[in-house]
Amino acid sequence: MPHLSPVNQARWARFRHNRRGYWSLWIFAVLFALSMCSELIANDKPLLVHFNDRWYVPVLANYSESDFGGPFATPAQYQDPWLRQHIEQHGWALWAPIRFGANSINYATQTPLPFSTLPAKLAGHRCQRW
Structure with a gap:
């Protein structure tokens, strides 16, 4: 990295040797880039x-x-x-892969609102008496 001073080059080298910190930086950078494209x-x-x-x-x-x-x-x-x-x-x-935004309302629901919760659907017959 020729544009960094020798002190900053040493700091960057020390940071790169910290594997958890270095990979966390890249994961954060990828998630940040994805969030910038969230409208797409x-x-x-x-x-x-x-x-x-x-x-x-x-x-x-x-x-x-x-x-x-x-x-x-x-x-x-x-x-x-x-x-x-x-x-x-x-x-x-x-269209975007996910056709709903943060404030979207589904007007064409087939069941009355509010919907039953996911755990109750997963439990099936066991939760019908509760």
């Missing part, structure tokens, strides 16, 4: 939309429903089944 990993908006020969980037800009052929000038709700079907008929959308 989990988001309730598409990353890219091609609709009627036009390109839209909903992650970077807010579009109204009327931009996608809807009747209202309100912000587009991309989880709405009508809007999703309309976009698929006239183009395509590239």
Whole structure:
């Protein structure tokens, strides 16, 4: 490392010999880089939309429903089944691997809320009397 002073080079060498600290630094750096890309990993908006020969980037800009052929000038709700079907008929959308954001609400639930807890589902018949 030619841009470091000799004292800092010695400190860096000592730090690299501390295997736990050195690997912790790399694990932290990878997790930090992943957190910076979190909008690309989990988001309730598409990353890219091609609709009627036009390109839209909903992650970077807010579009109204009327931009996608809807009747209202309100912000587009991309989880709405009508809007999703309309976009698929006239183009395509590239979604994040996880299609829910931090504040997403699932309006199309099949069971009443609140859902039963996971331990009760895992226990099955044993917890029905409780």
